[in-house]
Amino acid sequence: MNWYEKTVIKVGLLGLGTVGTGTAKVLFDTAGRHPLLEEIEIYRIGVRSLDKERSVNLPKGILTTDLESITTAPEVDIVVEVLGGLEPARSLILKAIENGKHVVTANKAVISRYGDEIFTAANAAGVYVMLEAAVGGGIPVIQPLKQALSVNRIQAVTGIVNGTTNYILTRMQAEGSDFDEVLADAQQLGYAEADPSADVDGLDAADKIAILASLAFGGRIKLQEVYSEGIRSVSQADIAYADKLGFVIKLLAIAQRTQPTSALSVRVHPTLVTRSHPLASINGVYNAILIEGEPLGQVMFYGPGAGAGATASAVVSDIMNVAAVLKTRSDQVQTQFNPLLACSHQDYCAIAPMAELTTRFYARFLTKDRPGVIGKLGTCFGNYGVSLESIVQIGLQGDLAEIVVVTHDVREGNFHLSLDEIHTLEAVDSIPSVLRVL
Numbered sequence: 333m334n335w336y337e338k339t340v341i342k343v344g345l346l347g348l349g350t351v352g353t354g355t356a357k358v359l360f361d362t363a364g365r366h367p368l369l370e371e372i373e374i375y376r377i378g379v380r381s382l383d384k385e386r387s388v389n390l391p392k393g394i395l396t397t398d399l400e401s402i403t404t405a406p407e408v409d410i411v412v413e414v415l416g417g418l419e420p421a422r423s424l425i426l427k428a429i430e431n432g433k434h435v436v437t438a439n440k441a442v443i444s445r446y447g448d449e450i451f452t453a454a455n456a457a458g459v460y461v462m463l464e465a466a467v468g469g470g471i472p473v474i475q476p477l478k479q480a481l482s483v484n485r486i487q488a489v490t491g492i493v494n495g496t497t498n499y500i501l502t503r504m505q506a507e508g509s510d511f512d513e514v515l516a517d518a519q520q521l522g523y524a525e526a527d528p529s530a531d532v533d534g535l536d537a538a539d540k541i542a543i544l545a546s547l548a549f550g551g552r553i554k555l556q557e558v559y560s561e562g563i564r565s566v567s568q569a570d571i572a573y574a575d576k577l578g579f580v581i582k583l584l585a586i587a588q589r590t591q592p593t594s595a596l597s598v599r600v601h602p603t604l605v606t607r608s609h610p611l612a613s614i615n616g617v618y619n620a621i622l623i624e625g626e627p628l629g630q631v632m633f634y635g636p637g638a639g640a641g642a643t644a645s646a647v648v649s650d651i652m653n654v655a656a657v658l659k660t661r662s663d664q665v666q667t668q669f670n671p672l673l674a675c676s677h678q679d680y681c682a683i684a685p686m687a688e689l690t691t692r693f694y695a696r697f698l699t700k701d702r703p704g705v706i707g708k709l710g711t712c713f714g715n716y717g718v719s720l721e722s723i724v725q726i727g728l729q730g731d732l733a734e735i736v737v738v739t740h741d742v743r744e745g746n747f748h749l750s751l752d753e754i755h756t757l758e759a760v761d762s763i764p765s766v767l768r769v770l
């Protein structure tokens with residue numbers, strides 16, 4: 333059959349949870365959207381339970397628990413994986429590719445770990461694997477990086493890419509709310525991963541920055557080389573001190589190349605961001621990704637980073653992009669990829685160790701309340717070339733003095749050596765927090 337004659341493109345949907353339901357709702361309600369959507373039909377939907385109540389009206393017999401049959405059905409053109417988790421998602425994606433299906437996925441966990449295997453298989457099979465929903469939820473950022481921005485030499489990608497943690501930090505900052513209570517709300521709103529520690533411990537953001545770095549810097553990224561630190565250590569005391577010093581605390585995901593030929597720094601950590609920075613005002617479930625490149629300069633993408641409708645918008649845009657290729661292809665056999673849709677990186681990017689990072693730091697110390705302690709801290713910092721931007725003693729915690737320090741740019745390895753020496757001072761009780769400053 334000639335692809336020009338095809339008027340129905342069939343989608344096999346794996347998963348009908350938050351994202352799957354949002355996707356089905358858009359595909360069942362096409363009025364007022366792009367006319368190409370009218371040519372896209374859901375063939376089957378794979379779920380775990382056939383008895384669960386669903387918030388979308390479904391044609392009879394469309395649900396199945398036999399997910400593999402969807403990936404092999406000759407009728408299906410595009411398999412949409414919105415199951416989450418590593419398995420069976422990875423195996424089903426590979427099965428779909430093996431059977432010549434194009435794949436759309438929202439699964440950053442699978443792509444960041446098995447992207448190598450998946451894209452190698454897809455390129456060999458002549459199919460596309462699309463992942464707009466995997467980063468920034470509804471925000472178009474994957475396609476812009478592959479297309480409009482690929483003209484640029486990218487220098488840095490700095491993002492708030494996890495909706496759950498941004499929602500938690502925003503409410504902790506605005507209302508002084510309790511961490512566990514706000515996390516439960518984020519879960520109830522459908523923002524969090526099935527295991528929310530992926531959000532809270534920075535792992536979801538690490539998956540996403542690995543994907544963004546790969547596209548921005550043109551090489552594969554080994555996930556285990558991405559440094560990640562979550563928000564469990566962020567306390568109300570640090571939020572209050574940051575506020576007094578003119579900062580807000582955000583979980584940032586950063587991929588940066590300081591010199592054209594240098595190794596990349598790819599990392600996720602809670603960060604003090606000065607209130608005037610564009611990322612400081614991104615609140616709630618919203619995400620933003622600030623990209624810096626030459627010759628463009630800075631561009632920032634902003635929008636809802638999680639949730640059913642927003643994520644469905646990204647999933648369906650990928651389905652449409654593949655559908656457009658299928659409709660305009662003159663031959664059923666793939667002869668050439670569209671280089672602005674496919675992913676063909678072969679080499680790995682070199683990643684710099686964290687000790688080599690140059691950044692500012694915020695640190696909070698509890699010390700004995702006696703004269704000369706600040707001088708001793710200053711000497712330890714001076715021994716390792718750590719220069720201080722500010723040092724303040726605001727209050728007491730019991731009979732201990734609380735001292736907060738913000739440094740100028742320093743090599744991370746040197747800063748940690750100075751902390752090691754400070755730990756040995758008799759006057760120092762503890763160092764409850766150390767955070768980086770953008």
Ligand SMILES: NC(=O)C1=CN([C@@H]2O[C@H](COP(=O)(O)OP(=O)(O)OC[C@H]3O[C@@H](n4cnc5c(N)ncnc54)[C@H](OP(=O)(O)O)[C@@H]3O)[C@@H](O)[C@H]2O)C=CC1
Nearest residue numbers: 347348349350351379380381414415416438439638639643
């Ligand atoms: N939620 C969000 O805002 C966003 C999510 N994502 C990503 O989208 C993906 C899906 O997330 P989300 O919709 O929130 O997840 P949910 O947990 O809400 O939904 C998962 C769906 O997959 C089905 N499912 C899961 N495992 C199996 C299995 N082994 N066999 C059969 N069916 C299975 C479930 O079936 P049943 O309904 O029967 O239980 C359910 O329908 C994840 O990769 C997530 O990271 C990306 C961006 C935003």
Ligand SMILES: N[C@@H](CC=O)C(=O)O
Nearest residue numbers: 494495496524525638
């Ligand atoms: N759990 C994720 C969902 C979207 O990717 C988040 O909170 O950002």
Ligand code: NA
Nearest residue numbers: 464467469471
């Ligand atoms: Na996106």
